[in-house]
Amino acid sequence: MANREEKQKILDNIYLQISSFDNKANIFITVIGIVFALSLSFLDVFKDCSFVKSNSGVKIYYYVCFMLFVLNIIFSIFSFVTVIVPRKYKGKKVNANYYKHIARMSIADLKKEINDYIKDEEQIINQIKINGDICNKKHNWVMAGMISLLPCIIWLLNLIIIISFVL
Numbered sequence: 721m722a723n724r725e726e727k728q729k730i731l732d733n734i735y736l737q738i739s740s741f742d743n744k745a746n747i748f749i750t751v752i753g754i755v756f757a758l759s760l761s762f763l764d765v766f767k768d769c770s771f772v773k774s775n776s777g778v779k780i781y782y783y784v785c786f787m788l789f790v791l792n793i794i795f796s797i798f799s800f801v802t803v804i805v806p807r808k809y810k811g812k813k814v815n816a817n818y819y820k821h822i823a824r825m826s827i828a829d830l831k832k833e834i835n836d837y838i839k840d841e842e843q844i845i846n847q848i849k850i851n852g853d854i855c856n857k858k859h860n861w862v863m864a865g866m867i868s869l870l871p872c873i874i875w876l877l878n879l880i881i882i883i884s885f886v887l
Contacts, residue, residue: 727844734851741858745803756793770887782882789875799865803858817847
C-alpha cells in the first residue's frame with residue numbers, strides 16, 4: 721500500500737491535470753472568441769447586392785452554413801466554459817480540502833479538520849477519487865469542444881468559398 725506522501729503525489733498530479741484542462745479550455749475560448757468576432761463580418765453578406773441577386777439555392781446554402789457554423793461555435797464555447805466552471809462538492813461531510821467548507825469554519829474547527837485530514841488515510845484516497853472524477857469530466861468536455869471545432873472549421877471554409885467564388 722502506498723504511503724501518505726505517494727498518495728499526495730498522485731493527488732497533486734491530478735490537480736496538475738485539472739489545471740491543464742482549465743488552461744486548454746481558456747485558450748480555446750479565447751481563440752474561438754477571436755474567430756467568432758472576425759466571422760461576424762459574414763453577416764454583411766446578407767446585405768450585399770450580389771447575395772440579394774443570387775439564386776435562392778446559394779442563399780439557402782449560405783444560411784444553412786452560417787447557422788451550422790454559429791451553432792457549432794456556441795456548442796464549443798459551452799463545452800469549454802463547462803470545463804472551467806467550478807464544481808460543487810456533493811458530499812455531506814465537511815471537507816478540509818474544499819474551499820467553501822473552509823470559508824465557513826472557525827480557525828479552531830479548521831485546525832481540527834486539517835489534523836483529522838492529515839491523520840486519516842481514507843481522506844486522501846477520497847480526494848483522489850473526487851478529483852479523478854472532476855478530471856474525467858473536464859477531459860470529456862475538452863474533447864467534446866475540440867471535436868465540435870472540426871465541423872465548425874468545415875462550415876467556416878464553406879462560407880469563405882461561397883463569398884470568394886460564388887457571390
